[in-house]
Amino acid sequence: MLTILKSGIQTCIQDLGRMGFRHLGVSQSGVLDQLAAKSANILLSNPKDTPVIEITVGLCQFKFNKPTNFAITGADLCAKLSGQALITGWRYHANEGDILTFATSKTGLRAYFAIQNGFSSLPSVMNSCSTDIQAGFGGLSGKALSDGDELDYAANSVLSSIGAALPEYTDTIRVIAGPHIDLLAKDKQQSVFEKSWQVLPQSNRMGVRLSSEIDLAHDLSIASQGVCPGTIQLPPNGEPIVLLNDCQTTGGYPIIGQVIEADLRLLSQLSAGQTCNFVAVDRAQALEATTQQLQHLAQLEIAVQHHNKKNT
């Protein structure tokens, strides 16, 4: 068992998301920082879609009741194992009774905590273990983890430590222009890509809300259409919302852009008050960025296999 001693702000079980049910109004859900979550699973030789724990802000505490190996990736939330500082992006071994804590950080928002072979007996809802907090299903009884919750896992013997260097988090976010950006005046269209955007406190797993000195307020209306994580909507108040994984499946605000899939991880790490910039790219550049990330993961997989062979 893993006992959740302190659950923190919003600690929840996520995998790569719930696919194929959007036409029924079911959100995608799933980890916001896919590269981090997949790396954590690769470090443990788990299938890449194994459910992990997504930690937002930090301030949580877990107790291992059996020995196993685990990995932490994503933002550096100053994790410690029974008092000893851990490095983000590494695999470690925990003994029975060890306590894993996450503090907090000014530079990142979300960390991922995976354990070898994953958690057992998590129910699959519509082919996913992701917690959909709004709808109240998935994860552990459809809710974020709370104090005293327990997650079952199988005991594992010691694996030696290994770390992964992951691409850094930056504040430059690549965007493909959206179908309704032309409805804005030319100078306003340009300013979307020239000014910096500040993250507002109302941001959550449904979307990142942004504001800037530019006034993009409008009275345009469109018929609601399909939206997905990365869609940049512009509500009438002119403050864009970049939708994240828990977003609804349709939306009725003009779509000014779409954040490329490879850069969604960057958005997921922005806390309220931090700023970011949008840079316009085309589909070829987006595809190139995705390919680079896939190569990065493939290399990590080979390195971990090699390391495991050498050390057995």
Place this chain on the structure above:
Amino acid sequence: MTNNKIYILGERALVLEITQSNLSQYQQNKLFALHAWMREQKVFIDIVPAKTTITGYLMHSQDPEYWLDKMQDAWQNIEPESFEPTVHTILTHYGKHYGPDLQSVASLTGLSQSQIVELHSQCSYQVKFLGFLPGFAYLGDLHPQLHLPRLESPRTHVPKGSVAIAQDLTAVYPSESPGGWRLIGHTDTVLFNHNLDSPSILQPGDVVKFLPSTEGIC
């Protein structure tokens, strides 16, 4: 022939939009026939119909232009008659505590409560699309005499199973949630069960009829 726009949103979402504010029944059925065609291609992770659009999310982002062309061709050639909807009957208790807004809807429309029940239950509706909540189906078109804006201040808790109206649409709340639609009745029919392989009873394009229960207002 209908006017349409077709484009790629982001890396892999293909969007077909019919450029008019309301679809005719012919266009609506054509859109659902296209939905069925898209499912058969087995290249989309998700296909999301909305009011005047359909969005298909490709499994791979390698070749969206190719599929965009195929989708455009399919739209030109598809027969709306190829779409055959499933019909559902939803037993509904109207008024009293089941539909706490029935009385105010009556005074706002100048109709009696039983006239509202009659207008609401006499016609068949089509599931235009789902959204907002898992299993929340937007059903149209509501009788013009029943068109009212949403409540000025939404309720924080709308009970599961509430039958509601807003503008030219009607819907059943599949789960408890906040909501601004006017509640005129209630059904015990479970519309969404996340533990089922097919979790939603209502699918895009399905036809829905409301059957007034003898218990309730009439």
